[in-house]
Every structure is written in structure tokens, then in C-alpha cells.
Amino acid sequence: MSILDITVVSVALKTFQTVFDATPAQVAWTMTGYTLALASVIPLTGWAADRFGTKRLYLSAVVLFAAGSALCATAPNLELLVAFRVLQGLGGGMLMPLGMTILTRAAGPERVGRVMAVLGIPMLLGPIFGPILGGWLIDAASWHWIFLINVPIGVLAFAYAALVLPKDQVEPSETFDWLGMFLLSPGLALFLFGVSSIPEEGTVWSTRVLSTGILGLLLIVAFVPWALSGRTRHPLIDLHLFGNRNMSVAVVAMSLFAMAFFGASLLFPLYFQQVRGEDALKAGVLLAPQGFGAMITMPIAGVLSDKIGPGKIVMTGIVVITVGMAMFTQVGVSTGYPFLLAALFVMGLGMGATMMPIMSAALATLNHESTARGSTLLNITQQVAASIGTALFSVLLTNGLKDVDLRGPAGDVLSGMAGAFGTVFIVATVLVACCLVPAFLLPRRRPEQATPDEAGSERAVSEQARPELDATV
Structure with a gap:
């Protein structure tokens, strides 16, 4: 639900404009505020x-996410709705890295x-089915229910987790990296705010984009020497994890994949709406084959990744994507829906064999103590890369549509718009293909067969913790 809530609001933006008498730029903060809170809290999770x-x-x-959701449903104005979305994002940002940590420690x-294949289902399907659920709830009830639905699910999640998760065995407390927090969390928030502002501003060179983006980037860059200096025993993000070859390669592969996948995910519903004239709900439903494809290959990819290593699986998945x-580079005004749905299904098959095996390649070589830091690092990478990809494809599409003469005949206008989409899909195709380079470097043997040079001393899992953690599974 925390991932689904990134996109579930997208279909409610027009409703928010009417209800709160606001501009598109103002209501967009209901999405941006959630995303920025998500990114800011992830570094603290490890x-x-x-x-x-x-x-x-x-x-x-879970409590923070559910409480934020309930407050969103009661918001009397747009300002409070954005504030409550930030609160919701603070809870939601912790849930995915925590889930990865709990399950990875339990699995070994x-x-x-x-295990990562199971966890990957919401990570891939959340963005796809968010608009579908949001559109259905708004049509069947009201916009309040896109938030209220999280409350009963949150109550069930809290009760179940309280019963089945093993009792915490916390070691003597680590010192908190205050300087790291003041550098990295605001840095990520400012950088992503700048990047997220690019589509609205229409250019990278606007004052708003440059001032916030550069300031955020400077804070992130300043964090690097501090984290590596050794002056703090427990930096907010352990950059020494990049000394693990599999982690480094996985981060590069994840960055390219997230930019291409999440960036291109913006294009599909826009094409169906702007060129084919579909409403938001039907555009969301048309994306369903992508989810079905991912559900077919994801469990298979998880089992094979454990048996033969993730390298071969990821490379196959990227080729399929x-x-x-x-296929989408050939879109036109009247491209047959069977062709488009088949293309989405094929992409789904590839996605199910790509993202989670990349993550498992990194986490399988970390020890018990490093798992939380490793999952946090991967989630930050995914969030930043996804935001950059969304901004990149938004700008490319916007610039392509500027060349379309809107005063011409309707058929020519739609043909020009379809051509702009096709051009941007060419960029997406090239970006996805670039993932083959780091994927080639991922391990192509099962984890226990990895050489000491590949895995290092961090391969071992704490056997003391395994009995308790196995109970979770």
C-alpha cells in the first residue's frame, strides 16, 4: 500500500483541483510531498x-502510515492534505526497506x-494498479476512500506483525550520525524536489530547479567524505558497502533499470489518454497485462536466481523488456490494442525477471548486521533513479509535443503526438538495453558457490539469528 500510494493519487488530481479550487501545480504537491518524505526518511531506516x-x-x-492516511481523508483544505501526505510518506518510506531487511535476514x-521475488510483487504492481484502484474508488465512492482504504489494512498488518515477527534482540545502541542526517536527508529532499520540478518548469535551467537541485547535490556530495572519513563509527549510510563488488554492480544496474522502468511507466497511461482518448481508469486497466506478465515470471526468476545465480536471469529479463x-516505438494513432497489450505483457515478463534478482544479488552477500544498511542503500538508489527517470521522460515528451501544430487538423495533431511518444520510447529502449552492461557483471553462480573474492567475509549469515528468523517465514 505504501508503494501503491505513490501513484494512487494521480487519478484524483483533477478532483482535488475542483474540491480545493486549486491549480494543477498546487495539487501536484499531494504527490511530490509524499515522494519527498519517502526519500528523506529512507536513510534513517538502517x-x-x-x-x-x-x-x-x-x-x-505501520501506525504512522495508517494514521497519516486517516488524516488525509479528513483534510479540509489542500495545505493540510499535503502536510498529511508528508506524514503518510514518513511512515511509508520505512516500510519497504524494513520489509526487505526482515525477510532477507530470515531467508539467508x-x-x-x-523471498525477494515475493517482495517484488508489490514493488512492481503498486505503480501499475495504483491508478486503477484510485479511479475505481473515486467513481464508486469519493476521493476520501483512496486514503481510508489504508486504515483497515494497516490495522490488520499491525496485528499480524505483532503476533508473528520474532522479538527484537537489540544490541547496545549505536551512536546516531547527526551530521550525516543533516547532510543526506535534506540533500535528498532538495535534489529530488529540483528534479521533480523540471516537468513543471519545462527546463533544467530554471532558478527553481537549479537552486534546489544544486544545493541538494552539494549536501549529498558533502556527505560522502564524512561517511568515509571514519570519524563516525556508524554513518547514516554505510558507503563501505560499495567495497562489495556485487553491491556496487547491483546499484549501477538498479539505477539504470529504475530510470528506464519508472520513467517509461509515466508514458504508457499518457499515450492511452492523450492519443487514444481513454479516461484515467481505462488507461490504468489497459496496463494490467504488464502486471500479469510480471506475476508469471517473478516466482520462477526467484527460484532460478537461488539455483543458478541472478546474472543469467537478469540479462534474459532485460533482453525481454x-x-x-x-514494440512501443512503433505506436501510432490507430495501433491495434492487441499489439500494445502484447507489448506490455512482454515487458511484464521481463520486469518480473529483473528488478528483484538485482536486489537479491546485492543482499545475498551481506551478513546479518549489514542487511538493514544494504536494503536502505538499494531503496535510496531506486527512489532517486526513479525520480530522475520520471523527470527525464517528462521533459523529453514535453519538448516533443511542442513541435506538434495544435492548430492543424485533428488527425494530424494526433499523428504528431503519437510520433513524439514513439521518439521518447526509442530513448527508453536504449536506456533499458544499457542495463545489459552491469547485468553481465552480476554473479552467474548460486550464492553458496560464489568465490571468496566475489563474496568476501560478508557472505556468512549469523547462524545464531536464523532459528528465530526462520519462524517469521
């Missing part, structure tokens, strides 16, 4: 999980691929 325990933190995050390196994306 430290907090080590300090307070994963169970306590998970329960707290020999089963991490299968590239084929599906290349």
Missing part, C-alpha cells in the same frame, strides 16, 4: 532498525532470491 529493532520500527511505521543467502519497449 540506523533506526539497528537501534530499536526491526519489529518495533515496522509496527511504528540460499533462499534470498525466492527491451523487445517489449521496442
